[in-house]
Amino acid sequence: MNTTHKKKKIGIVTGGGDCPGLNAVIRAIVKAAALQGWESIGIHGGYDGLLTPMKTRPLSIKDMDGLLVRGGTILGTASSGPFSAKTGQGKTRQIDSSILAQAKTNFDRLGLSALVAIGGDGTLTVALQMHEHGWPVVGVPKTIDNDLDATLMTFGFDTAVSCAVDALDRLHSTAQSHDRVMVLEVMGRYAGWIAAQAGLAGGADVILIPEFPFNYDAVCRKINARETEGKLFTLVIVAEGASPAGQDLIAGFANHTDREIRLGGIGEQVAEEIQSRTGKESRCVVLGHLQRGGTPTQFDRQLCTRFGVYAVQMIARNQFGMMAALTGTGIAPVFLADAVDRIRTVPREGELVMTARALGISFGDG
Amino acid sequence: MNTTHKKKKIGIVTGGGDCPGLNAVIRAIVKAAALQGWESIGIHGGYDGLLTPMKTRPLSIKDMDGLLVRGGTILGTASSGPFSAKTGQGKTRQIDSSILAQAKTNFDRLGLSALVAIGGDGTLTVALQMHEHGWPVVGVPKTIDNDLDATLMTFGFDTAVSCAVDALDRLHSTAQSHDRVMVLEVMGRYAGWIAAQAGLAGGADVILIPEFPFNYDAVCRKINARETEGKLFTLVIVAEGASPAGQDLIAGFANHTDREIRLGGIGEQVAEEIQSRTGKESRCVVLGHLQRGGTPTQFDRQLCTRFGVYAVQMIARNQFGMMAALTGTGIAPVFLADAVDRIRTVPREGELVMTARALGISFGDG
Amino acid sequence: MNTTHKKKKIGIVTGGGDCPGLNAVIRAIVKAAALQGWESIGIHGGYDGLLTPMKTRPLSIKDMDGLLVRGGTILGTASSGPFSAKTGQGKTRQIDSSILAQAKTNFDRLGLSALVAIGGDGTLTVALQMHEHGWPVVGVPKTIDNDLDATLMTFGFDTAVSCAVDALDRLHSTAQSHDRVMVLEVMGRYAGWIAAQAGLAGGADVILIPEFPFNYDAVCRKINARETEGKLFTLVIVAEGASPAGQDLIAGFANHTDREIRLGGIGEQVAEEIQSRTGKESRCVVLGHLQRGGTPTQFDRQLCTRFGVYAVQMIARNQFGMMAALTGTGIAPVFLADAVDRIRTVPREGELVMTARALGISFGDG
Amino acid sequence: MNTTHKKKKIGIVTGGGDCPGLNAVIRAIVKAAALQGWESIGIHGGYDGLLTPMKTRPLSIKDMDGLLVRGGTILGTASSGPFSAKTGQGKTRQIDSSILAQAKTNFDRLGLSALVAIGGDGTLTVALQMHEHGWPVVGVPKTIDNDLDATLMTFGFDTAVSCAVDALDRLHSTAQSHDRVMVLEVMGRYAGWIAAQAGLAGGADVILIPEFPFNYDAVCRKINARETEGKLFTLVIVAEGASPAGQDLIAGFANHTDREIRLGGIGEQVAEEIQSRTGKESRCVVLGHLQRGGTPTQFDRQLCTRFGVYAVQMIARNQFGMMAALTGTGIAPVFLADAVDRIRTVPREGELVMTARALGISFGDG
Known part of the structure; x- marks a missing residue:
């Protein structure tokens, strides 16, 4: 008997902060599952939806109408509560076993054959713990x-x-019209990928990221050098987790469980420091939640769709405890155990940074 | 002899805060002037460009290439200095007469037959003072x-x-995914047009504007009423100049000459107060300078073009001391003296507000 | 007794070609009606949904979720069938009285107190005929x-x-890179508003509209004049209903009931003729249905919302046989009888055309 | 002596059809070169700019202002003439040796130390031939x-x-409102990447590409199957080079040197055939030149910037006769001889196609 083709019933859960494309992943899972004759069950409000009283509902192809373009997640998420696998300090903690047991009882009561967990490090850490307790779970990063x-x-x-x-x-355009320094603060707590890539694509002159502690002397040198060339404005992009050399990178976060509390911090500090040192008008914009919402780009819609379909295929192949990942050659399964708690940061000698430097972009570390 | 067709040389100056479409106005002026055989001279850095040493340059049709879509102003502006006609308290002050005289000498030395002043209340106030000193000036608001x-x-x-x-x-989408209250702070120091119109077009549930002092009880009642209907998230849009009833509207600005210093204030206050009163997670985004930059919409590009062409026609007709204005039936000239210092606020009984209320939108004043 | 406040049940129908904002109008009607305690019934597939068997469904506030931004109409439309009030030649015809009677019987059976008809000339013509037969109907143009x-x-x-x-x-950008003439064909069968306004806002060099029969000599003169100034490319925008002087404007449509069949005609003709006369590479793009779809702009979302709310207010005031209209001072009611069959065309001496000419834009009629 | 750091003077040429990002590549080259103290010379109108009389101009960092976001190429291109390396049938031909010699003489007269050729198969074929004649040339694909x-x-x-x-x-939205079949024709003469990826990201129901000859029976079966599920509309995306099984794929192009002549062909044919077979209203939009213009996405801006910087590095390392390529691990040099004339098509068993099929998307080949 080929178990692959047995009718299955899969649960879908989304966790952690909002992110464009969550709905597109859900849509791909539900559609691909339905084409195999499987049922999909949506679990609401993160893993908490599996606790008693459960918050779940069947998801049909018809429910997927319009989801490809809609930001957010129709299933909602939870950023705190009994399934928080991360402490404020970013440490991993074990989910209470009675909580896991209650959820598993409900999982079985629903008749689920598998669970797709879509989320970040915290969500996938819980998925891994579930897998270690015998749940048939696959992840989407x-x-x-x-x-x-x-x-x-x-x-x-x-x-x-x-x-x-x-x-x-x-x-x-506003920086240029006013001969100003404009500072844009973007997300990136431990890794500066958004700042670095957006900075390269958006023509920033200075990029500040957590990986490279910066010093204000170098930043102001760049601004002054531009002045000398007749360029009276400067664009700075800074990741929320960037910090001047000598400051403890993590310190700012130590007492907070919520990254948003810190939003606005470093960007404003950079603008004020630049203004006080160079005398140039400097202004800061904190992009904040705008980065998390809205219609996904075509690239993200494709990636979400590929991840969603792949998750269904992993279930069909009983590849539990694994996660769909994008590799150099396509989507492939990796072990959750090898995925959680492994941060990828911007490498100092990588092509991205070297390309930026070749254009004269400063990382404030010169 | 028809003086209208005499070859003229016109100066163009932009003043005040950045605004999408400034370049499109400049383009329309230069192109329409050139078609009449006139010359255009750009004055840099606001009126200060007329002081010694002058900062000016001839503007040709070729220089206008690509300006229709580019935000900002190629002429730059000045938001402070000898031509500041507004104090930090919004009071009007007379520009120093020796400054005006110096500028006029340079104006004559350039051989300019007219000046187009593009700017807000401050810039137009200076234009009016110049006109009262005999300058041939027209305004674009x-x-x-x-x-x-x-x-x-x-x-x-x-x-x-x-x-x-x-x-x-x-x-x-992010509010809905997280069952949150999201607060968006937009510009609007004395008038809430951006907040009111964007709120209507963007599906906000609560709109807070300077015209209607709000109370937090009413705001939270709206949030709770939505909760009762099963809508667990709320979108609030708040103008930077909005304030709770009982607070002095202007007080917050009293010591600042720069509106940006206050940016971020009321939005964060509203988010914190809502969170503390309702217990719901509330987050704030301050749109800030993002509103001022970028490519103008098609509507603004048309309006800029119409204003620019009209300014040239006003000069041809010697309608000095006047400003191009959009009326119910088209562009028409109005006296600068009737235009400056007259703020238009959102009327309580107007159709905009009544339409919003008919949809259940709260202005926090119930 | 104040009948205004009596509980009502209103039907909503959308007709004719697709248009961004239809859903936003429906949303405003349903929300404003619900706030008054009224019910809304959606009629599907245009007026045909009132024939036996009826295609209708109640519309709740919950159904309105997300409609503000979604193009198209959730109610569908019909562009042909028993309720077609226009012949292929644009002539008005009377709807069959037995058809009207059947629809009215169903209308009464549904217990509807009023009908909101959202549509163009054809849809509003039917609404007028219904009103003349005693239906309580209001229109949204x-x-x-x-x-x-x-x-x-x-x-x-x-x-x-x-x-x-x-x-x-x-x-x-593509015209400039290749020194080409690019022709964009847009909608506008009898009136050239889209071409004229988009041409002004988009920097077109030539605008061809139905109101001004053009001649190719004038068009090519403009292209050659640009060549002389060193501008080796030209942007032409042409309304689908434009035609060279001497051709019968309406002839092309004579045998078609469907405007789309003609799409592509004049744009390609213009590109070919220019290429053959000037020797310059000329290419045409027909915008077609792209103009009809997609998320409405903020302006349209506001206008739709205002129209929808106003329609509900008209019903509350028993202003039947009337239509919501935008006037110089706001939304106001106008008689359907005064609205249908009255085309507004681009006036030759109006400010729009004069502004364009002042910038050197050619209408091909010089 | 380290020749890498010797002052160089590099020529830049763009060729073939317009493409968003050409200017961004030019900008990266000029900026990266200037930072090394090198000069850049722009060659206008494709390779033809190297013939007598030359059309060239120095490119400074200042000239690069605003180029990151501007579509097209400030250098212009040529799609025909003495440097056309491709016949209408897609065959390669040798550039006339006297033409090459004349260009080389001018190249040497300009004192150029290297040439960066940015273009497609035709442009790179010429670059290869130049390299074989001893030119120091690098390519950007x-x-x-x-x-x-x-x-x-x-x-x-x-x-x-x-x-x-x-x-x-x-x-x-327009398809859904009208219960229609909408057909979108996109570029893709020999390979269907645009159609396949856009179809996946845009929720198309049918994707037709050159790689998979389709049959109308399969296409209509899909439309009817949707009808059965209550989905009364269908979105079809078709690459310009797609064709029904049994037709000669290349035949349609045989007599044309210009791809644009064919634009519009297959899309309209598909719409007509579907309408005639299913009786459903079907409409076609040909995207055409809209795909080639406009501001590049952030991804393309990054890729262009990386390619441009890499081209400069290849010159510094004397890696002539090579081309910058994106590989699984970053940018790397490949031999031009290995790059030209090697088309990559959409593989039948690849993940892209398999993902689409898993969602029920039809390629019309079932």
Whole structure:
């Protein structure tokens, strides 16, 4: 008997912060599953929807209407609660076993044959713990910061970079008209991918990222050098997790469980410091939640669709405890255990940074 | 002899804060002037460009290439200095007469037959003072807030509202995914046109504007009412100049000459107050300078072009001391003296507000 | 007793060609009606949904989720069938009285107290005939061409112009790179508003519209004049209904009931003729249905919302046989009898055309 | 002595059809070269600019202002003339040796140390022939169709797909409102990458590409199957080079040297055939030149910038006769001889096609 073709019933859960493309992943899973004759069950409000009383509902192809273009997740998420696998300090913690047991009882009661967990490091950490407790679970990676080592790219990232580049385009004309320094703060707590790639695509003059502690002398030198060339304005893009050399990178976050609390911090600090040192008018815009919302780009829609379909195929092949990942040659399965807690940062000698430097872009570390 | 067809040489100056469409106005002036055989001279860095040493340059049709779509102003502006006609408290002050005299000497030395001043209340106030000193000047109105009483619409406004609506669209999906209250702060110091129109077009549930002092009880009642209907998220749009009833509207600005310093204030306050009163997660995004940059919408490009061409026609007809204005039936000239210092605010009983209320939108004043 | 506040049940129907903003109008009607405690019934597939067997469904506030941004109409339309009030030659015909009677019987059976008809000339003509037969009907005007004389502006037009301007922006760079003539054909069968306004906003060099029969000599003179100035490319925008002087404007449509059949005609003809006369490479793009789809602009979303709310207010005031219209001072009711069959065309001496000419734009009629 | 750091003077030429991002490549080359102290010379109108009289001009960093976002190429291109390396049948031909000699004389007279050729198969073929005659030339690959085998991705492709997906989004709502079949024809003469990827990202139901000859029975079966599921509309995307099984794929092009002549052909044929077979209203939009214009996406801006910088590095390393290519791990040099004439087509068993099929998308070949 070929179990692959047995009718299955799969649960879908989304976790963590919002990200463009979550709905597109859900749509691909439900459509691909339905074509195999399987049922899909949506679990609401993150893993909490599996606790008693459950919050679930069947998802039909008809429910998927319009989801390819709609930001957010129709299933909602939870960013705190009993399934939080991360402490404020970014440490991993074990989910309470009675909580897991309650969820598993409900999972079985629903008759689910598998669970697709779509989320970031926290969500996938829970998925891994579930797998270690015997759940048939597969993962789809989501971090808007694109900092998961196990996959070349996570969905939502291209959309976030596009949003940041659009903002740089807008700030470019206003900076130029007013001979100002404009600072754009974008997401990127531990890794500066958004800042680095958006900076390259949006013509930033200075890129500040968590990987390279910067010093204000170098930043102001760049601004002054432009002045000398007759360019009286400067565009700076800074990742929320960037910090001047000598400051503890993580310190700012130590007492917060919520990244948003910090939003606005470093960008404003950079603008103020530049203004006080150079005397040039400097202004800061914090892109914040705008990066997380909106219609996904065509690239993200493709990636979401590929991830969703692949998740269904992993279930058909009983590849549990694994996650869909984008590699150099296509989508491939990787072990959740090898994926969680592995941050990918911007390499100092990589082509991205070298390309930026070849154009005269400063990382404030010169 | 028909003086209209005499060859003229006109100066163009842009003043005040950046605004999408400034370049499109410049382009229309230069092209329409050139077609009449006139010359155009661009004055750089606001009126200061007329001081010694002058900063001016001839503008040819060729220089206008690509300006229709480019945000900002190729002429630059000045937001402070000897030509600041507004104090930090919004009071009008007389420009120093020796400054005016120096500028006039240079104006004559350039051989200019007329000056087109493109700007907001401050810039037009200076234009009026110049006119009172005998300068041949015409005005083109610019305020991103759309709060100039003498014209139905100022350019840049449609682009700013579009930018704010795009932001609401992005926040909508993230608010819905997280069952959150999202607060978007937009420009509008004395008048809430951006907030009101963007709120209507972007599906906001609560609109807070300077014209209607709001109370947090009413705001939270709306949020709770939505909760009762099963809508667990709320979109709030707030103008930077909005304030709770009982607070002095202007107080917050009293010591600042620069509106940007205040940016971020009321939006964050609203988000915090809502979170503390309702217990719902609330987040704020301050749109800030993003509203001022970028490519103008098609509507603004048309309006800019019409204003620019009309300014040239006013010069041809010697209608000095006047400003191009959009009326119910087209572009018409109005006296600068009747235009400056007349703010147009959102009327309580107007169709815009009544339409919003008919849809259940709260202005926090219930 | 105040009948205004009696609970009502209103039917909503959309007719004619697709247009961005139809859903936004429906949403405004349903929300404003619900706030008054009224019910809304959607009629599917145009007026045909009132025939036996009926195709109708109740519309709740919940059904309106997401409609503000979604193009098209969730109610569908019909462009032919028993309720076609227009012949292929644009002549009005009387709807069969037995058809009207059957629809009225169903209308009464549904217990409807009023009908909102959203559509163009054809749809509103039927609405007028219904009103003359005693139906309590109000209208909301829709023509993407903006050629209805009774209202300053119809919804969908701003979105269509934006789409055309975006296309011109794209063609601009490609025309410039290749020293080509690029021709963009847009909608506008009897009136050239889209072509004229998009041409002004998008920097077209030549605008060809139905109102001004053009001659190829004048068009090519403009192209050659640009050549002389060193501008080796030219952007032409042409309305589908434009035609060279001497040709019968309407002839091309005589045998077609469907405008789309003609799409592509005049644009390609213009490109070919230019290429053969000037020897310059000339290419044509027909924008076609792209103008009709997509998310409405912020302006259209506001206008739709205002129209929808106003329609509900007209019903509350028993202003039947009337249509919501945009006037110089706001939304106002006009008689359907005064609205249908009255085309508004681009006036030769109007400010729009004069502005374009002042910039050197040719209408091919010089 | 390190020749790498010797001052160089490099020529830049762009060839073939327009493509978003050409200017961004030029900008990256000029900026990266200037930072090394090198000079850049722009060659106008394709290779023809090297013939007598030469059309060249120095390119400074200042000239690069605004080029990152501007479509097209400031250098212009030539699509025919003495440097056409391709016949109408797609065959390669040898450039006349006296032409090459004349160009080389001018090249030497300019004192150029290297030439960067940015273009597609034709342009790179000429570059290869030049290299074989001893020119120090490096290539940057450009095909909007993304069908060059030697590189994973060419620039302009992401922008073209985005443009096509935006069109599908627009057509989706209009198709749904009218219960229609909408056919979108996109570029892709020999390879269907745009159609396949845009179809996946834009929710097309049928994708027709040159690689898979289709039959109308299969296409109509899909439309009817949707009808049965209650989906009364269908979106079809078709590459310009697609053809029904049994027709000679290349035949249609046999007598044309210009791809644009064919534009519009297959899309209209498909719409007509579907309408005649299913009786459903079917309409076609030909995207045409809209795909080639406009501001590049952030992805393309990055790719262009990386390619441009890499070209400069190849010159510094004397890697002549080679081309910058995107591989799984970054940018790398490949031999021009291995790059030209190698088309990459959509593989039948590849993940892209398999993903589409898993969602029920038909390629008309079932």
